[in-house]
Amino acid sequence: MFTDSTLVFIALAAIFAYSFYAVLVAGQLSLGQAGFASLAAFTAASLAPSPKDVGDLPALMIAIVIGMAVGAAAALVLGLPTMRLRGVFLAIATLAFAEAVRILIINMEWTGGAQGMTVPKVLEPWMAWVVLALVAYWFWRQGPSRYGRALEAIREDELAARAMGIDVGTHRLSAFVAAGAIAGLYGVLWAFFVRLIAPEDFGFAAAIDGLVTAVVGGSTAFIGPLLGAGFLTMVPEVQRAVGIEAGWIRPFLASLLLLLVILFLPGGLASLIPRRAARLVSGSESERAEVESRLAQRVHPAAGETVVDLKGLGKDYGGVHANKDIDLHITGGEVIGLIGPNGAGKTTLVNMISGLAKSTSGTAQVLGLDPGKVAVHKVAAAGVSRTFQHSKLFARLTALENVMVGGHLVGRPTFLRRLLWLPSARRDERRLAVHSARCLERVGLLDKEGVKASALSYGDQRRLEIARALASDPSLLILDEPAAGMNHVEADALSDLIGSLARDGLTILLIEHNVGMVMKTCSRIVVLNFGQVIATGTPEEIANNPAVVEAYLGSSESEDVS
Numbered sequence: 001m002f003t004d005s006t007l008v009f010i011a012l013a014a015i016f017a018y019s020f021y022a023v024l025v026a027g028q029l030s031l032g033q034a035g036f037a038s039l040a041a042f043t044a045a046s047l048a049p050s051p052k053d054v055g056d057l058p059a060l061m062i063a064i065v066i067g068m069a070v071g072a073a074a075a076l077v078l079g080l081p082t083m084r085l086r087g088v089f090l091a092i093a094t095l096a097f098a099e100a101v102r103i104l105i106i107n108m109e110w111t112g113g114a115q116g117m118t119v120p121k122v123l124e125p126w127m128a129w130v131v132l133a134l135v136a137y138w139f140w141r142q143g144p145s146r147y148g149r150a151l152e153a154i155r156e157d158e159l160a161a162r163a164m165g166i167d168v169g170t171h172r173l174s175a176f177v178a179a180g181a182i183a184g185l186y187g188v189l190w191a192f193f194v195r196l197i198a199p200e201d202f203g204f205a206a207a208i209d210g211l212v213t214a215v216v217g218g219s220t221a222f223i224g225p226l227l228g229a230g231f232l233t234m235v236p237e238v239q240r241a242v243g244i245e246a247g248w249i250r251p252f253l254a255s256l257l258l259l260l261v262i263l264f265l266p267g268g269l270a271s272l273i274p275r276r277a278a279r280l281v282s283g284s285e286s287e288r289a290e291v292e293s294r295l296a297q298r299v300h301p302a303a304g305e306t307v308v309d310l311k312g313l314g315k316d317y318g319g320v321h322a323n324k325d326i327d328l329h330i331t332g333g334e335v336i337g338l339i340g341p342n343g344a345g346k347t348t349l350v351n352m353i354s355g356l357a358k359s360t361s362g363t364a365q366v367l368g369l370d371p372g373k374v375a376v377h378k379v380a381a382a383g384v385s386r387t388f389q390h391s392k393l394f395a396r397l398t399a400l401e402n403v404m405v406g407g408h409l410v411g412r413p414t415f416l417r418r419l420l421w422l423p424s425a426r427r428d429e430r431r432l433a434v435h436s437a438r439c440l441e442r443v444g445l446l447d448k449e450g451v452k453a454s455a456l457s458y459g460d461q462r463r464l465e466i467a468r469a470l471a472s473d474p475s476l477l478i479l480d481e482p483a484a485g486m487n488h489v490e491a492d493a494l495s496d497l498i499g500s501l502a503r504d505g506l507t508i509l510l511i512e513h514n515v516g517m518v519m520k521t522c523s524r525i526v527v528l529n530f531g532q533v534i535a536t537g538t539p540e541e542i543a544n545n546p547a548v549v550e551a552y553l554g555s556s557e558s559e560d561v562s
């Protein structure tokens with residue numbers, strides 16, 4: 001059953017599927033890979049020296065280098081303008097690119113037009129499998145690296161990934177370029193195996209085949225494309241072995257499988273294999289102390305030093321003044337409560353402070369930066385970290401992995417060192433895991449380290465968001481309704497945690513509807529109503545302010561404000 005060509009086709013299909021996997025891990029749907037493969041195949045076939053002159057293997061290696069460079073360069077050129085596109089828009093743009101390449105190649109003389117080009121057959125099954133092993137190795141090492149986790153975080157929740165300090169644009173582009181290089185690799189191997197390459201080899205059907213293989217295999221584990229390719233390439237072989245020659249069976253089965261996988265097995269075949277999640281086996285006291293001294297090195301603004309300075313800040317959404325003329329000065333170590341009725345503009349204000357929303361008037365300085373003028377990940381790097389009103393956890397990652405993504409800014413890049421198996425990479429990963437476990441411990445979630453975020457209770461999810469936000473060692477921590485869904489005991493524990501964080505030197509901005517908790521926890525309270533600050537003061541001053549009672553507390557009669 002395993003003829004030589006079956007073995008080669010399995011390897012080629014898997015390599016092509018890896019070029020889809022490369023971007024699917026980051027949540028991008030691209031169909032341009034057939035175009036990259038086509039450009040690479042034709043360019044390498046015409047530029048590489050003849051195997052007769054230099055020998056089979058050297059000719060193939062030179063062709064591979066050319067093909068991967070062409071694929072990567074094409075992906076870079078296409079990626080720069082299209083990386084802002086999401087989902088189906090990116091798919092359409094990249095598909096249009098592949099189609100343009102196909103038409104170009106059909107109409108060029110040097111490519112042989114629609115007839116195609118003859119290429120010497122030099123690819124042996126062992127070569128294809130060695131290349132596949134190298135590609136699979138790349139993704140195996142990528143998975144649990146800082147880079148790999150960042151890509152997964154982008155796939156799970158792009159906005160939260162930005163807020164954790166991940167430069168989403170660069171990560172997405174690098175994943176796309178890797179996809180281009182691997183598609184180029186596939187194009188070259190294909191060309192040097194099938195003898196005659198034609199533009200149609202890299203048409204729409206090929207792109208869909210690669211995508212289906214990657215999706216059926218699974219895009220959340222590196223073994224996925226290999227499983228998908230093995231499975232789908234074997235279908236015609238099995239058919240032949242049992243004597244059924246109908247050509248429609250394979251595409252039919254592939255489509256059916258795609259449907260079943262999308263409906264019932266979103267993680268693909270690979271999700272049937274238990275995933276080894278990042279877990280912390282143990283951490284000795286001395287190891288923890290060493291980690292703390294290394295990863296938590298930020299010098300927080302001292303008491304009295306400016307952390308946030310807003311002057312006349314405003315934000316309009318069309319005719320709605322979500323915020324208007326906000327003046328707010330926050331200094332080091334303060335715990336500021338931000339309260340106000342629903343729709344008062346609290347979330348909009350913290351979105352502007354953390355760089356997620358741009359102001360339409362006024363000025364803002366946050367830890368020395370204007371958050372409206374720099375990318376969100378730079379605001380995070382300056383020391384701003386936050387939780388979200390509606391949970392924005394990375395659902396398919398474990399609690400520990402979520403926090404490790406939160407520690408993106410304090411951890412060191414490990415992917416390239418993991419490829420070379422350097423012990424320092426392992427040490428750095430372990431340091432980050434110990435640091436993250438400390439953050440989990442601080443919010444009382446250490447026993448849940450291996451549980452997927454989506455499987456946690458609502459209260460635990462709120463706490464996990466805080467642990468994740470703490471992992472970047474922030475100077476300004478913004479908590480958007482952290483006590484929502486918590487009972488009194490949990491809210492009290494959260495209040496104690498906020499107090500202890502403030503004693504560590506953090507400045508905290510707390511949005512909360514639980515007014516009792518705000519009164520107890522905060523040193524100063526700012527009250528918003530209709531987008532404007534209507535009062536600022538100590539908890540006592542706020543509780544006795546008639547405008548506040550009228551606007552806010554009066555409307556929530558049951559709240560105990562004293």
Ligand SMILES: Nc1ncnc2c1ncn2[C@@H]1O[C@H](COP(=O)(O)OP(=O)(O)OP(=O)(O)O)[C@@H](O)[C@H]1O
Pocket residue numbers: 317320321322340341342343344345346347348349389
């Ligand atoms: N993206 C948006 N587009 C249009 N209007 C918006 C947008 N975001 C907020 N708003 C409007 O701005 C106002 C302030 O909303 P915001 O979410 O900041 O209030 P909030 O105080 O956080 O409310 P809640 O307590 O309900 O979360 C509301 O009128 C809201 O409808």
